[in-house]
Amino acid sequence: MAAARRVADTLFKAPKVKHYTLAFLLRDNNGTKEVLLGMKKRGFGAGKWNGFGGKVEPTDATVSDAAAREMNEEALVTVLGSDMEEKGTLVFTFTGKPEVMHVHVFQVRSYSGVPSESDEMKPQWFTYDAIPYASMWADDKYWLPSLLEGKNIVGQFDFDADETKFYDHVLDVTDA
Numbered sequence: 001m002a003a004a005r006r007v008a009d010t011l012f013k014a015p016k017v018k019h020y021t022l023a024f025l026l027r028d029n030n031g032t033k034e035v036l037l038g039m040k041k042r043g044f045g046a047g048k049w050n051g052f053g054g055k056v057e058p059t060d061a062t063v064s065d066a067a068a069r070e071m072n073e074e075a076l077v078t079v080l081g082s083d084m085e086e087k088g089t090l091v092f093t094f095t096g097k098p099e100v101m102h103v104h105v106f107q108v109r110s111y112s113g114v115p116s117e118s119d120e121m122k123p124q125w126f127t128y129d130a131i132p133y134a135s136m137w138a139d140d141k142y143w144l145p146s147l148l149e150g151k152n153i154v155g156q157f158d159f160d161a162d163e164t165k166f167y168d169h170v171l172d173v174t175d176a
């Protein structure tokens, strides 16, 4: 559990930690497993495919509720916080930025409605063999395959100031 210790130390030492959610909606489409990703239209990570999420707000009762709220806002589906399954933690640091991102990662299978384009995200279902890693954050190909296999993850990725590549990382993958 080397990554978990490193993550704990990073969070302990960081002058400022901001909490975010990142959630993946999963479905079985006539026997084919698919994951919903969204093309981020604005803000941090614009132009990349990603899971759905954002900052945890003081008005969110729980981090799971925050994850559900963000998915509802960004993919225009109805998801309950109680259906969010916690899958792990990712910590991102950026050279020259004292603030550390603490990302709470979830998966969810239970939802109602049809995913639709919002101001922030354009959603699309992807089969597991067609995930667009080249158009995602550089770290995603390191941990998303394990997540889609049902594993839990804990990791830290230390990015350069320009946010395009990381110079160091640790990752623990464990059976759920």
Ligand SMILES: Nc1[nH]c(=O)nc2c1ncn2[C@H]1C[C@H](O)[C@@H](COP(=O)(O)OP(=O)(O)OP(=O)(O)O)O1
Pocket (backbone or CB within 6 Å): 020, 021, 022, 023, 043, 044, 045, 050, 051, 052, 053, 054, 055, 070, 092, 101, 103, 120, 137, 138, 139, 140
């Ligand atoms: N390196 C990375 N790899 C990744 O897969 N997701 C990342 C990432 N760095 C950040 N994210 C995710 C976490 C979170 O879901 C999102 C960033 O949140 P946003 O900038 O969308 O939050 P905001 O608070 O601006 O959004 P709202 O709360 O919707 O206004 O990007």
